[in-house]
Amino acid sequence: MALILVTGLWHPGFFRTTELDIVQAQKSIQQLLADPAQGYGPGHVGDVVCNSGRNPAVTAGGSFICTVSIDGAARQLTATFQNDRGDFLISVPK
Numbered sequence: 768m769a770l771i772l773v774t775g776l777w778h779p780g781f782f783r784t785t786e787l788d789i790v791q792a793q794k795s796i797q798q799l800l801a802d803p804a805q806g807y808g809p810g811h812v813g814d815v816v817c818n819s820g821r822n823p824a825v826t827a828g829g830s831f832i833c834t835v836s837i838d839g840a841a842r843q844l845t846a847t848f849q850n851d852r853g854d855f856l857i858s859v860p861k
Contacts, residue, residue, distance in 0.1 A: 786822040787831075787853050792846070793817050796833060796857060811838050817846065825853045835860055 793815045799805070801812040817833035830847040842860035849856060 785825040785851065785853065787825050787848075787855075789817050789820060789822045792855075793833070796835070796844075796846070799857070800835065800837070800860070807837055812836070825851060827851050830855075833857070 796817065797812055797815040800807055800815070801809050803809060806812065812835060814836040815833055816835075818831040823829065823831045825848055827848055827850050830845050833844050833846060835842055835844060837860055844860045845858045846855045847858075848854070
């Protein structure tokens with residue numbers, strides 16, 4: 768599975784800090800990983816938790832870690848911001 772770009776999941780925060788909505792990001796990552804054509808398929812992916820549930824600041828080149836259950840095994844992936852708009856790529860779960 769290649770890196771996947773996820774877009775548009777940010778919102779303005781306190782003191783003009785742009786933060787990613789981590790709940791929406793987790794949902795999007797789970798949907799992408801469970802995609803039958805490009806992911807692991809329905810029923811294989813669960814329990815996506817990113818950045819310990821905290822909204823990360825959006826900074827181009829910044830990243831955060833997600834844990835995910837795939838077929839019952841805990842794995843990690845890295846999400847890296849591609850720009851200051853909140854678009855990010857996820858790595859293959861390891």
